[in-house]
Amino acid sequence: MATIGQIRTALGTKLGTISGVHVREFLPDQIVDPLITITPTSINYHGAMQGGLIEVEFRVLVVVSRVSERVAQTRLDAFASYSGASSVRAAIEADPSLGGVVEYAQVVGTTDIATADLNGAVYLVMDYTVAVQSR
Numbered sequence: 364m365a366t367i368g369q370i371r372t373a374l375g376t377k378l379g380t381i382s383g384v385h386v387r388e389f390l391p392d393q394i395v396d397p398l399i400t401i402t403p404t405s406i407n408y409h410g411a412m413q414g415g416l417i418e419v420e421f422r423v424l425v426v427v428s429r430v431s432e433r434v435a436q437t438r439l440d441a442f443a444s445y446s447g448a449s450s451v452r453a454a455i456e457a458d459p460s461l462g463g464v465v466e467y468a469q470v471v472g473t474t475d476i477a478t479a480d481l482n483g484a485v486y487l488v489m490d491y492t493v494a495v496q497s498r
Contacts, residue, residue, distance in 0.1 A: 371401050404420050
């Protein structure tokens with residue numbers, strides 16, 4: 364059974380296939396645009412009897428510079444697309460086993476687009492929920 368760290372690393376590897384993004388497993392002190400971070404948000408240890416299946420939800424946060432609202436929103440649109448070179452969903456679900464690390468990973472959806480003040484600069488951010496099952 365994969366550890367949370369192994370799953371986070373596997374997600375990062377898949378998201379790193381998106382050209383030009385900086386993937387970090389934790390929100391760094393220095394924001395380099397575009398940035399993707401990966402954080403576990405919930406863990407169900409009892410998806411099957413005696414811990415036979417663990418279900419983990421991750422928050423994948425995409426951060427883009429807000430120099431221009433239109434440009435930033437267009438960039439987020441590309442990340443949110445169902446398919447394409449910048450699609451978060453396509454990058455993860457191209458190999459739902461994340462290289463054999465988990466049973467299944469699926470991008471459930473995106474929940475929020477907002478502005479965020481990070482280190483004194485304003486960014487646009489988009490949250491994704493990624494559900495993972497591990498045996």
